[in-house]
Amino acid sequence: MMAKPQVTVLTITYRPGYIDSLVQALRGQTLDRSRWEWVLVDDLHEQRREAVAEHIGGAFAYKHLPSREIRPYSATATAVNTGLAVAEGELVYFMADYSYPHPTC
Numbered sequence: 001m002m003a004k005p006q007v008t009v010l011t012i013t014y015r016p017g018y019i020d021s022l023v024q025a026l027r028g029q030t031l032d033r034s035r036w037e038w039v040l041v042d043d044l045h046e047q048r049r050e051a052v053a054e055h056i057g058g059a060f061a062y063k064h065l066p067s068r069e070i071r072p073y074s075a076t077a078t079a080v081n082t083g084l085a086v087a088e089g090e091l092v093y094f095m096a097d098y099s100y101p102h103p104t105c
Helices: 019-027 045-056 076-086
Strands: 007-013 036-042 062-065 091-094
Touching: 007 019, 007 076, 019 045, 036 045, 036 076, 045 062, 062 076
Parallel strands: 007 036, 007 091, 036 062
Antiparallel strands: none
8 A cells, every 4th residue: 555645736727728837837846756646636527537647657646537517617715625635745836837846845
């Protein structure tokens, strides 16, 4: 059985792009990959779940899921709560879907 991660990186998104940049930034992190997970709550989950899996390619632990309720308007709190419900880390780092964190983030 794998130990629970210490940190959950939580990203919510509805944007059609940026997944490649987010994955690249996470691949470059210097914290041991066994100590963190990425939770991606994605309004476009159904359209790109295979593409996300291909981008990550087993490089780190992740959970990619749709928001509990997809709305035609911004429902940020619902998406965040969806991610928090599955987060396993003691700490949660909120990573915006347009950011590119430094490798030692």
